Amino acid sequence: MPVEVILPKVDMDMETGTIEAWHVKEGDLVRQGDTIFEIGTNKAVMEVEAPATGAIRNIKAETGVPITVGTPVAWIYRDGEAQDAVPARAPSPSSAGSVPDGPAKSPPIEPAIATSPATAGLRATPLARRIARQNGLELAAVSGTGPRGRIGEADVRRHLDERRRCASPQAALAPVPAGALTEGRLQPFSAIRRIVATRLSESTRTAPHFYLTSEIEMSAARDLLRRLAARHERIGAPKPSITVLIARIAARILRDHPVINASAEGEATRFHENVDIGIAMERDGDLVVPVLRDAGNMDMPAMTREFARLRDGMAKRTLTPAELGGGTFTISNLGMYGVDSFTAIINPPQGAILAIGRTVDKPVGRDGQIVLRPMANFTLSSDHRIIDGVAAARFMADLREAVENPEVLL
């Protein structure tokens, strides 16, 4: 029997995954352990290895489409295994990009044909195939919930319902002028986009946010960064950024504010022992939050190096799910885009998130004089279920003190 390649479960509580890219194409010979595709999960991209040595056949999973964990996505035929058990030419489904150099002989996909090669090798009941055929639906796009990923009638009907909902929103919203919502391009959420959407909706729904903003003078911080840059250059560490410096400061003072370095857990507050600081970043339009582990015990060179490693890993998609989740506090800096100040949505189940705006010279009063000073807005969003206004204000007071006199702390 050919060996099934299934979509593996690579993260706890993972129900679906998305194949980001195939590294092999139909008919390729693979050795056990070769990377055959990349799977996008809870903010990470993982490489999946071939479970056996042989020829890859019947690649049936499209890239970019959520697939239920455990669903077979291809088969590996070992040496000597008959390939006529399943038509040998079964190509990847419609997404042309998934098999860039696919054999030219692959026939065009014809959704209405029952024996469409794309559905060969798929487990589906005759009734599911019949309904798919009648509706011009490519079965490869349907996730099967039956034994061994078999697609049944219910799976096809669910898929058709979803397709209808997506395809004709105006049907559900009668008053909207016809066509108003159907123009433009409809792009399904990526795996990460779905996670972000779910988690942030949950956060705004369940965590009552309140916001404290402080305008903090950045002269000393800038001065320190300049000197650190020189020192880091001498010791071969990357150049520190304002984000890393703030992370370092926040990590230090969070040790004195356990109620801020905490998470809501049901009807309890979990006070974390470590300070793990997530840094919100953007990658290809997606929000990802790599985490500086145990940031409370890192010095600046160590933190700068770790930050650089995370940033590179994120760009190369080599970070594990563990490196992309589980922080105790998050920092989001949009200052480099010229944003003056903003309020961020808490990254659940954390208790707070710090939003940093740009540093800009502003007139301020000092010793009875109006002088220009580099100033930045820091806005703390807190979950009022576990953090009260005074506790958040004390944290902001310590933050101001530390940012304005960083050397005292560091």
Added chain:
Amino acid sequence: MPSETLEATGDVRELSYAEAVREALGQAMEADERVFLFGEDVGVYGGAFGVSGDLVHRFGKERVIDTPISELGIAGAAVGAAITGMRPVLEIQFSDFVTLAMEQLVNQAAKIRFMFGGKASVPMVVRLPGGSGTGAAAQHSQSLEAWFAHVPGLKVLQPSTPHDAKGMLLAAIDDPNPVLIFEHKLLYKTKGHVPAEAYRVPIGQAAIRREGRDITIVGSSIMARKAEAAAERLAGDGISAEVIDLRSIRPIDFTTIAESVRKTHRLLVVYEGVKTMGIGAEISAMIAESEVFDFLDAPIIRLGGADSPIPYNPVLEKAAVPQEDDIVTAAANLVRRGEA
């Protein structure tokens, strides 16, 4: 269904399965003097299971004939009588003993009409008490109906209710071809409504015992009864099972099964005979080959007898054939999980 119409107009009593068979025999003998009974202990003793009862007193030893212990002899005599214009109704004391009569039933009774270009026919009925559950062990407990369903020229019936037992026996006696009726021994004492008049239940017509949406359960004889009981329990569990009582396994009412599966999308076939190469295999294949295939939303599942001689130990005996619990479990799994 013609039988239901008759039931509505006639005088209806509650009879046991054995009483219903006896009533059919008596009415057939009253109506047609060519009809006679033939078998081991069918006379004075009243039949091994008491089916013929007092018929010998009503119709005399000329028409209710106790025979020597020779199944081949009885069957051969019946074939000869049938060819010459009589309507013999023969009882094989335990259906297991029919092995001894195979030559007469398979090579003679089933073939003669064809061998003589339709100039001769063999209007005989063979009643065969069969099935397990009586603690009678491997040589007195088999379900051999599939053997005969494999023979063109024979008709094979398995009525499950007193009503059908009477109506199908009368239809079988009318039939110009050899008909074998397998009567499950455990059904003889079961009771049901039976019209007093002589009515016929057409051969080759299945009965839908219960309508349902989620799964079709096909069975005959005692398995149809178990399927009905299982369906009742499944309903309590939110599963709507349609139960088809085959009644006749040759000819088989494929249309009724197909229409049901087209509606429910799932099929469970239950039979007491050995599962391997059995009736369930035939029904599964008929559906798989037909255009109803496209309406299946799960594999077809067979529940049949174990690949074993029926054990004497009562616990093992029960375990060797499908029980109501097995049907409930298999049907629920098929509907909920898509496999048995």
